[in-house]
Amino acid sequence: MDSPSDANEKKEKIGRYPFMAEPFQVDFCGRLPVPILGNQLLNAADFHSKERGFGIPTLQRENRTWVLSRLAVEIREMPRQYESYTVETWIEGIFRSFTSRNFCVCGSDGRIFAYARSVWAMIDLASRKAIDLVPLYGADFSGYLCPEKPCPIGKPGRIAVKDAAEVLTLRPAYSDIDINGHFNSIKYIEHVLDLFPPDRYRTSRVRRFEMAYMAESYPGDELAFRMEKTGEEAYNVEIRKNSSEAVCRCRVEFDGKA
Amino acid sequence: MDSPSDANEKKEKIGRYPFMAEPFQVDFCGRLPVPILGNQLLNAADFHSKERGFGIPTLQRENRTWVLSRLAVEIREMPRQYESYTVETWIEGIFRSFTSRNFCVCGSDGRIFAYARSVWAMIDLASRKAIDLVPLYGADFSGYLCPEKPCPIGKPGRIAVKDAAEVLTLRPAYSDIDINGHFNSIKYIEHVLDLFPPDRYRTSRVRRFEMAYMAESYPGDELAFRMEKTGEEAYNVEIRKNSSEAVCRCRVEFDGKA
Numbered sequence: 101m102d103s104p105s106d107a108n109e110k111k112e113k114i115g116r117y118p119f120m121a122e123p124f125q126v127d128f129c130g131r132l133p134v135p136i137l138g139n140q141l142l143n144a145a146d147f148h149s150k151e152r153g154f155g156i157p158t159l160q161r162e163n164r165t166w167v168l169s170r171l172a173v174e175i176r177e178m179p180r181q182y183e184s185y186t187v188e189t190w191i192e193g194i195f196r197s198f199t200s201r202n203f204c205v206c207g208s209d210g211r212i213f214a215y216a217r218s219v220w221a222m223i224d225l226a227s228r229k230a231i232d233l234v235p236l237y238g239a240d241f242s243g244y245l246c247p248e249k250p251c252p253i254g255k256p257g258r259i260a261v262k263d264a265a266e267v268l269t270l271r272p273a274y275s276d277i278d279i280n281g282h283f284n285s286i287k288y289i290e291h292v293l294d295l296f297p298p299d300r301y302r303t304s305r306v307r308r309f310e311m312a313y314m315a316e317s318y319p320g321d322e323l324a325f326r327m328e329k330t331g332e333e334a335y336n337v338e339i340r341k342n343s344s345e346a347v348c349r350c351r352v353e354f355d356g357k358a
Numbered sequence: 359m360d361s362p363s364d365a366n367e368k369k370e371k372i373g374r375y376p377f378m379a380e381p382f383q384v385d386f387c388g389r390l391p392v393p394i395l396g397n398q399l400l401n402a403a404d405f406h407s408k409e410r411g412f413g414i415p416t417l418q419r420e421n422r423t424w425v426l427s428r429l430a431v432e433i434r435e436m437p438r439q440y441e442s443y444t445v446e447t448w449i450e451g452i453f454r455s456f457t458s459r460n461f462c463v464c465g466s467d468g469r470i471f472a473y474a475r476s477v478w479a480m481i482d483l484a485s486r487k488a489i490d491l492v493p494l495y496g497a498d499f500s501g502y503l504c505p506e507k508p509c510p511i512g513k514p515g516r517i518a519v520k521d522a523a524e525v526l527t528l529r530p531a532y533s534d535i536d537i538n539g540h541f542n543s544i545k546y547i548e549h550v551l552d553l554f555p556p557d558r559y560r561t562s563r564v565r566r567f568e569m570a571y572m573a574e575s576y577p578g579d580e581l582a583f584r585m586e587k588t589g590e591e592a593y594n595v596e597i598r599k600n601s602s603e604a605v606c607r608c609r610v611e612f613d614g615k616a
Binding site: 122123124125126127130133135139142146157181182272273275277280281284285286290293296298299300301319 | 380381382383384385386388391393397400401404414415439440530531532533535536537538539542543544548551552554555556557558559577
């Protein structure tokens, strides 16, 4: 079902979507958990692109879809139980095979909760190959580019995983699988944060979280999680499927106060 | 943070709350999963009681809270990706130590997606003992009782688990724990449905789901899941902590068509 606004009528460059930290979804500190925020970032990206005529439902009719390639989230503080927040999202740039979309998560009083950066590729659903975006949308992305809006956090970088120890293996469960039959992008984040004992979150909070999505995984795959400590409060995690291909890598940085 | 409407101004007996099957939360059949619907039922219950002056934030100031004791959901069909649905909720009855709250999940065209029944106790946060509701709210629950609204599904019944085999053990992870420091009611449902291989959901769907919450579990507990087949398409599951106390029991009935 497309919303009536899934048409190419001219819209503001920046989309703004209101959400609330739902009572039964906050963590034991009473704060919005990172995976729930991640899901709302993806919702905001989806609503913004749908309203401007290049959303997933439109693309699917043309046998194409958006694929999330990178995500970096930097958190100042998380909304508390019942607290409202707005996810602002806009397109920063367009390149041959990917586009960068940024986010600002703010409160009704203008307080900044978090910033995020994401990188998306468009693929052909038959060949699974990346599509050149410039001929499709033009270098100005139909006038929706908004590089002037600041997003004062570092871009997602290369995540190297060398001397990591295996800390978990699992097979995708029903709740892990998304509508495309792949492991859900957000569920990877949930599993990675669950590698740390719950008590860790009493004394520290996630300051920055970064994901690099590299390959798809499916029901039946065996996923192995390997983790290494790379700094006082920083960890890199690599997830490989079936003892071979890396499906994603991520980096978690904690802040030593809750 | 309480909403401005967390006051005892007179409201309709039936609360109606709109939701949407979010794009990245639907399952690989493109349908709303049972745990996500379960979370929205709890949200609706929370909003309804808050707006009428007996919500959890109000109770917490009086050192009390609501505790979910039973939940039964019967599903005709689940909303599809992007589909809007409304959760209607109302109080059916009030008894000495519990109250029953029902739900109807319907589409904008009046189509019924699901009905649900729930049973809640109110406990004193210090003694953890149930509080007698009748002196507190009167036998008519301040005029909010609505037994005349139909909820044409069976009440949650007794769930017996006899010759069950252990199918999973786990320790609560960060994402399993709610704001009270207990295992999240909805996360139990997710773990139980994940006991079945993903392929099961290609050929069948959950027709009825029932939970009996009996005790609380915490980080550090070891939870053992035991399951038995009780009919052609029916399964009972019991979750015990630390090889002793049962924390919850549930019953899943599938329908042999997706």
